[in-house]
Structure formats: C-alpha cells, structure tokens
Amino acid sequence: MAEYSLTIIIPTFNETDNIENIIEAVFGVMENSGINAEILVVDDDSGDGTVEKVKELQINHSGLHLVVRESDHGLSQSVAEGFGRAKADIIQVIDADFSHPVEMIPKFYRAIKDSGYDVVMGSRYAKGGDIKNWPLKRRIISLGATFFGRILFPEITDPVSGFFSLKKSVLKNAVLKPRGYKILMEVLGKGNWSSFKEIPFVFKDREEGESKLKLGTMADYICQCIDIGLYALYHHETNVWKEWKKVFKFGLVGISGIFVNTGILYALTEYAGFYYLFSSFFAIEASIITNFILNDFWTFEGGQKSRMRQKWRRLISFQVVSVIGVIINMAVLFLLTEYFGLWYIFSNIAGIIVAFLWNFFVNRNLTWKLNIQ
Ligand SMILES: Nc1nc2c(ncn2[C@@H]2O[C@H](COP(=O)(O)OP(=O)(O)OP(=O)(O)O)[C@@H](O)[C@H]2O)c(=O)[nH]1
Ligand SMILES: [Mg+2]
Structure with missing residues (x-):
C-alpha cells in the first residue's frame, strides 16, 4: 500500500505571508477528516524566505515535502514536477494564497476515492460557484479563456481552474507540455480519463502577497489550446x-x-x-x-x-x-x-x-x- 493516500501539491513563488498558514490549515483539515496526506510544496526558488519557512515546518510535519526548482520556472512546470514526485495515487492541486477553500479538499478526495471519478475540478462557473473581488478586466479575460477551453471540453464549465484533483493513473503515458498557468487544460487534453465531476466553489482573491499573473499570457494560452487540439488528432484515447x-x-x-x-x-x-x-x-x-x-x-x-x-x-x-x-x-x-x-x-x-x-x-x-x- 502506498505510504500516503493523497498528495497535495502546493506550487509556490514568494509566498512567505501565506505558506505557514496554508500548510497548517491543510494539515488541520486532513487530520479532522482522517486522510493520510502528504503536502508537496513545489517552489520556484523564491528568494523571500518561503523555502526556509517550509524547512522549519518540516521539523513538526513528517508528511511535508519540498522541492525547490532551480530552472525552467513556471506554475505549470512546477505542478507537473509535483505530479512526477507524488507518492499517493490521488493528487490534489491547490494554490498557496487561500483562493481555494482548503476545507473542500476531503470532498474532492471522496469523489475520487469513493465515487471513482478520474478527475474532480473546482469550478467558479458552475451553479453555486463564484469569484470574489475580481476587477471587471480580469473577469473578462478569465471568461475569454474559459470560452476557448469549452470548445475543447464542452461539458466542463471551468477547464482552467487551478483547484483540482485526479487519479495519478490519468497521467500515465500523457505527454504534458507544461507552460503558462493552465495545467488543468493540459491534463484534460492529454490525460487518459473518462469520468469527471465539477464541484462549485467561491474563488477568493489573495489577501497576502503579490499576484504574478501577467496579462500577456493569453497568446500562450491560445497556443496551448491549439496544441491540445492537434495532439488529439494523433492520440485517439483523448477526450x-x-x-x-x-x-x-x-x-x-x-x-x-x-x-x-x-x-x-x-x-x-x-x-x-x-x-x-x-x-x-x-x-x-x-x-x-x-x-x-x-x-x-x-x-x-x-x-x-x-x-x-x-x-x-x-x-x-x-x-x-x-x-x-x-x-x-x-x-x-x-x-x-x-x-x-x-x-x-x-x-x-x-x-x-x-x-x-x-x-x-x-x-x-x-x-x-x-x-x-
Ligand atoms: N512554483 C511556482 N509557483 C507559482 C508560480 N507562479 C505562481 N505560483 C503559485 O501558484 C499559485 C497561484 O498563483 P497566483 O499568483 O495566486 O495566481 P492567481 O491566483 O491567478 O493570481 P493572484 O491570486 O491574483 O495572484 C500560488 O500558490 C503561487 O504561489 C511559478 O512561477 N512557480
Ligand atoms: Mg491566487
């Protein structure tokens, strides 16, 4: 049996203000729900003390693991690296900045473990989901991005969500080309899955730390969509x-x-x-x-x-x-x-x-x- 039943990947870049709170919060939820989880922090060599903080916390948490990436920085690359290092058969991805409600992780886990779904996604756009405190410009960009994603995955309301979980087996034989912010799209486009569930959630904007999102990522994203579309032409197992x-x-x-x-x-x-x-x-x-x-x-x-x-x-x-x-x-x-x-x-x-x-x-x-x- 695997050492852990769930691996929670937290990608980080300059998250000193959040990292301790998020790790304690996640472990707290795991303890209450009786899930034997490891946390895998994948950091892009933050210079702000995030790494040191995690090392300090490792003293009290044997299930806390850390990867510090020296090169090829990027959110998607970091999450993909986390996939490769995950010890459990079920993987959860969550942001460090409390945008995703940590108390919902057990719900995601159960949907895979008990109900057998391959992929479970937090959705801001399903009924009951929402986004708090986003300026109009950002909402429009996000909706535009979701639109392209929905051409590829018409049944999925939020294919660019950063809050999702999956069976590790979905990634077997999938050739991911991680770049940009939308790793979930890559997983959906290239992974081997047949069932999914969306769980609505309310996305809260970060209160601590700085946003790293650059607006120029839209072109990258469209390239990613085209790449996924072409990939499917010669990978007939994909959705x-x-x-x-x-x-x-x-x-x-x-x-x-x-x-x-x-x-x-x-x-x-x-x-x-x-x-x-x-x-x-x-x-x-x-x-x-x-x-x-x-x-x-x-x-x-x-x-x-x-x-x-x-x-x-x-x-x-x-x-x-x-x-x-x-x-x-x-x-x-x-x-x-x-x-x-x-x-x-x-x-x-x-x-x-x-x-x-x-x-x-x-x-x-x-x-x-x-x-x-
Ligand atoms: N390893 C790694 N993590 C990143 C990188 N960019 C962002 N992250 C982390 O990925 C998560 C999401 O990034 P955010 O900057 O919160 O992105 P966002 O939620 O779209 O935007 P804001 O909340 O407004 O900042 C956070 O945990 C970040 O620390 C990166 O280049 N490398
Ligand atoms: Mg955020």
Whole structure:
C-alpha cells in the first residue's frame, strides 16, 4: 500500500505571508477528516524566505515535502514536477494564497476515492460557484479563456481552474507540455480519463502577497489550446478526439443533407411539377429532418443522456438552430459580396463555414448537451 493516500501539491513563488498558514490549515483539515496526506510544496526558488519557512515546518510535519526548482520556472512546470514526485495515487492541486477553500479538499478526495471519478475540478462557473473581488478586466479575460477551453471540453464549465484533483493513473503515458498557468487544460487534453465531476466553489482573491499573473499570457494560452487540439488528432484515447469525431460526423451528415436537398428539389420540380422555390421549401425541410435523425442516432449517440430528454424537443431545437444557420449563411453571403466586394461564390463558402460552426456549436451545447451534473 502506498505510504500516503493523497498528495497535495502546493506550487509556490514568494509566498512567505501565506505558506505557514496554508500548510497548517491543510494539515488541520486532513487530520479532522482522517486522510493520510502528504503536502508537496513545489517552489520556484523564491528568494523571500518561503523555502526556509517550509524547512522549519518540516521539523513538526513528517508528511511535508519540498522541492525547490532551480530552472525552467513556471506554475505549470512546477505542478507537473509535483505530479512526477507524488507518492499517493490521488493528487490534489491547490494554490498557496487561500483562493481555494482548503476545507473542500476531503470532498474532492471522496469523489475520487469513493465515487471513482478520474478527475474532480473546482469550478467558479458552475451553479453555486463564484469569484470574489475580481476587477471587471480580469473577469473578462478569465471568461475569454474559459470560452476557448469549452470548445475543447464542452461539458466542463471551468477547464482552467487551478483547484483540482485526479487519479495519478490519468497521467500515465500523457505527454504534458507544461507552460503558462493552465495545467488543468493540459491534463484534460492529454490525460487518459473518462469520468469527471465539477464541484462549485467561491474563488477568493489573495489577501497576502503579490499576484504574478501577467496579462500577456493569453497568446500562450491560445497556443496551448491549439496544441491540445492537434495532439488529439494523433492520440485517439483523448477526450478531445471524441469531440473531433463529432465535428467530422456532423460535417458528413451535413454533406448527406445536400444530397437529400438536391434530390427532393429535383424530384418535386421535375416530376411533381412544383414551382422550384416551393419545392426548395420542402427540400430544405426534408434535409433538416434527415440531418436531425442522423445526428441524433450517430453523431451524438447516447442522446438519451441529453438534457433535452424528449426527442421532439431536440428536433425543435435543431430546427430553430438550422433556420438561424440558413439566415447566417445568407447574411454573410450578402455582407461579403455587397460591402467587401468578394465574388459571391467565395462569400457563400465563407457563409457555409460560419453557418456550419454556428450549427455545430449551438447544437452541440444546446440540443445535445449532456446532462452530467
Ligand atoms: N512554483 C511556482 N509557483 C507559482 C508560480 N507562479 C505562481 N505560483 C503559485 O501558484 C499559485 C497561484 O498563483 P497566483 O499568483 O495566486 O495566481 P492567481 O491566483 O491567478 O493570481 P493572484 O491570486 O491574483 O495572484 C500560488 O500558490 C503561487 O504561489 C511559478 O512561477 N512557480
Ligand atoms: Mg491566487
């Protein structure tokens, strides 16, 4: 049996004002809940006495371990190093500055140990979660970041949270490329997991010490998202690959719809003698319905778990989204041709792409949104 049942990684950089309090608080919670945990402080060679403080505390805490990193500094790199050194099979990551409520750690632990989830995340954006004392600018940046993350992981409300736990086995064979602040995204994108739970929590801004977040990290973050998307193209065990598959299938269904549309348009006009615009109305509607059936059975299989439990509600949702998609397609066609002087065939291709993205993402996150929590 492993020496510890939980490893709590605390990355630190210049946290003298917090380090003692956070370590005592975490050990206190662990003692009360009977979890045999080690704390692993991963410090980036803080010059402010954080390291000395931890060493002092080690005298009274045999479960307190410290890594001081001399090179390749960075939050994600530090956490990744902690993953490699964790002695327990379950790992928790938490900030040193009391932004994450330490009393919730047992809840995370139980969700893995007792309920068997692979990854458990603290969410600021799930119902019940919140952020205290953040200026508007920071909220907007964070929401923007979450938006990109949600393209990759549509069911996860806060894929950039710094407060999470996981089974160590999730990291087996995962080639992490840690950089920047968003190590959780890296874990979700490259790790091997199938179940997750989000626990809402209220993020409190630090009271002690200084923030190290630089605003220029957004570009890095977008690169990270792209890297995760590309990684999935040749690592088919990842969850992002499952999203890619949905995009491909949705596209194929869309192409099948063109054939249905054209076939019915032709048949009604040529054989039934309908006026072609009148035929087109039926042709469009028929392709919307066949697209719906194929997507419901194939692209988003397991649709019975969808939040919209009844099929007819999904059909109506799909219908409305599709009609708006047609309007978007025509609007882009019109705008690019009339105001940007583009050849109407190119404008139309742009319109099709925008409408496709609209149709996919809105249907993905509305019509076939999974009912997880
Ligand atoms: N090892 C290591 N830890 C870091 C680094 N940057 C930040 N940390 C730690 O990571 C945690 C989160 O960093 P914060 O600076 O609190 O980041 P934040 O919560 O986004 O921003 P503020 O709370 O406003 O400062 C804290 O425990 C920091 O001490 C780093 O480069 N290396
Ligand atoms: Mg903080």
